[in-house]
Amino acid sequence: MALAVGMRVLTRALLRPWARGLRVAPGRTGPAAGGGDGMRCFGSPRVLVEPDPAAGVAVVKMRNPPVNSLSLEFLTELLISLEKLENDKTFHGIILTSDCPGIFSAGLDLTEMCGRKPEHYVEYWKAVQETWLRFYLSNLVVIAAINGVSPAGGCLLSLTCDYRVLANNPKYTIGLNETLLGIVAPFWFKDTMVNTIGHRATERALQLGLLFPPAEALRVGVVDQVVPEDQVQSTARSVMAQWLAIPDHARQLTKTLMRKPTADRLLTERDADIQTFVRFICRDSVQKSLHAYLEKLKQKKG
Numbered sequence: 142m143a144l145a146v147g148m149r150v151l152t153r154a155l156l157r158p159w160a161r162g163l164r165v166a167p168g169r170t171g172p173a174a175g176g177g178d179g180m181r182c183f184g185s186p187r188v189l190v191e192p193d194p195a196a197g198v199a200v201v202k203m204r205n206p207p208v209n210s211l212s213l214e215f216l217t218e219l220l221i222s223l224e225k226l227e228n229d230k231t232f233h234g235i236i237l238t239s240d241c242p243g244i245f246s247a248g249l250d251l252t253e254m255c256g257r258k259p260e261h262y263v264e265y266w267k268a269v270q271e272t273w274l275r276f277y278l279s280n281l282v283v284i285a286a287i288n289g290v291s292p293a294g295g296c297l298l299s300l301t302c303d304y305r306v307l308a309n310n311p312k313y314t315i316g317l318n319e320t321l322l323g324i325v326a327p328f329w330f331k332d333t334m335v336n337t338i339g340h341r342a343t344e345r346a347l348q349l350g351l352l353f354p355p356a357e358a359l360r361v362g363v364v365d366q367v368v369p370e371d372q373v374q375s376t377a378r379s380v381m382a383q384w385l386a387i388p389d390h391a392r393q394l395t396k397t398l399m400r401k402p403t404a405d406r407l408l409t410e411r412d413a414d415i416q417t418f419v420r421f422i423c424r425d426s427v428q429k430s431l432h433a434y435l436e437k438l439k440q441k442k443g
């Protein structure tokens with residue numbers, strides 16, 4: 142049932158005019174594409190997939206410049222790439238990383254949540270829910286190679302992964318900073334963080350909207366490893382090899398065992414969660430806060 146709902150959302154997404162043709166992208170063969178076996182990079186305008194079939198691994202690079210904000214189009218492309226990799230028996234793991242220098246992801250796209258119609262908010266929130274569910278419950282091993290700053294939705298995306306490697310750069314902060322924007326992280330954002338760092342640390346981090354620099358992120362457990370910037374990808378690959386050495390069915394079932402109760406909570410409250418989001422985001426006070434925050438981001442440049 143839950144899966145059917147998910148598939149409907151994904152199918153609808155695939156049927157959108159701008160989503161058509163995303164499966165066919167100009168390919169290039171390169172070292173990351175598995176050397177000489179001819180498998181090409183594929184993907185879509187905003188998601189580059191570099192397959193390494195020999196290793197059973199694909200590197201998924203987010204490239205939605207300037208800041209990899211999680212727009213509706215971008216989320217849809219991410220979901221399509223994930224689905225394609227999951228359906229291809231060649232692949233057992235993916236490394237999720239960014240193609241935008243210094244930015245892993247700036248989180249949910251604020252322009253999707255500002256000044257739009259309620260119907261748009263419904264569509265956007267369904268895509269956010271679907272992305273979380275799909276990544277959180279993916280049968281693949283998913284490792285985040287976090288090579289940039291990662292606030293709010295960007296942090297959430299990395300928390301859906303099985304392991305997080307963060308580049309040791311003081312600018313690369315990570316956390317659920319929603320309160321700083323005058324908004325509230327939904328219960329499933331909070332649950333994902335609780336599952337990662339525990340209740341008390343989450344309570345503090347979420348209320349204060351903490352963005353942790355690398356050493357702090359490691360200490361509190363938001364990330365599993367902090368390494369020099371030029372070693373993020375190689376470390377993610379070594380970790381992947383370790384995870385792929387475990388019998389796949391046992392690892393997958395264990396992942397499901399650990400994560401299903403959290404996912405089920407959203408699955409059973411999905412519609413209510415959409416309504417809560419739309420009611421909240423439509424409030425004048427929330428719209429004002431978001432506009433002011435976006436304005437502050439723009440003025441930062443001037």
Ligand SMILES: CCCCC/C=C/C(=O)SCCNC(=O)CCNC(=O)[C@H](O)C(C)(C)COP(=O)(O)OP(=O)(O)OC[C@H]1O[C@@H](n2cnc3c(N)ncnc32)[C@H](O)[C@@H]1OP(=O)(O)O
Binds near residue numbers: 247249294442
């Ligand atoms: C019930 C509601 C629950 C909703 C839960 C919400 C979850 C979220 O994820 S909300 C989003 C939270 N994200 C942030 O707080 C990050 C905001 N961005 C930044 O702090 C910075 O942009 C940066 C550190 C990520 C990058 O800094 P920098 O390299 O200096 O780039 P700029 O700040 O100049 O940004 C360039 C460009 O991008 C626009 N932008 C930045 N973040 C977003 C975003 N999340 N959504 C949409 N657009 C974003 C920024 O406004 C600039 O635009 P232009 O001025 O038009 O170039």
